Amino acid sequence: PSTPAGLSHAEWGQIRGLVEEGRYHAAPIGKPGKPAVLRASNPRQGYVTTFRSEGVELESRPALGQDWRLGVRVSGFGYLGEMRPLPAAEPMADKGRIEYRRGPVTEWYENRPDGLEQGFTIAEAPGWGSVGALAIELAVDGGLSIAVEGDSAAFADASGRGVLRYAGL
Secondary structure, X not given: OOOOOOOOHHHHHHHHHHHHHHOOOOEEXXXXXXXXXXXXXXXXXXXXXXXXXXXXXXXXXXHHOOOOEEEEEEEEEEEOOXXXXXXXXXXXXXXXXXXXXXXXXXXXXXXXXXXXXXXXXXXXXXXXXXXXXXXXXEEEEOOOEEEEEOOEEEEEOOOOOEEEEEEOO
């Protein structure tokens, strides 16, 4: 599109970039006084992510002719063989970044055109058990099949078509 009158090409590009970035920001849904629920769309990847205190849910956009759902929640933290649950937390959003602050662990997500990145910031090691490899345990649900391939997991729908990839494990 052409640059509107009164704006430089660079200014118009910056405005368009901000609008595009905003398409990936999380926004609250639900009702005041109820637990926080946030939703973020990912138009390029074709899914919507809902963030609830219980965990995260990714769903296909039906308009694209797909129908799948994947739920992910943190089920434990600690040393291998000595996992414990983390405290419950409400999701908090700052634009395209969503965080759950769970005691010594901050679980975070960044929604970008190239996908949804999940990460964990650990403020301190657990105060129990032996010293060893720290681990975070995740539980998934939703009916997709999972195939672990090296440091990634591929999720396929009932027809066997790949719909999501969890990489960099």
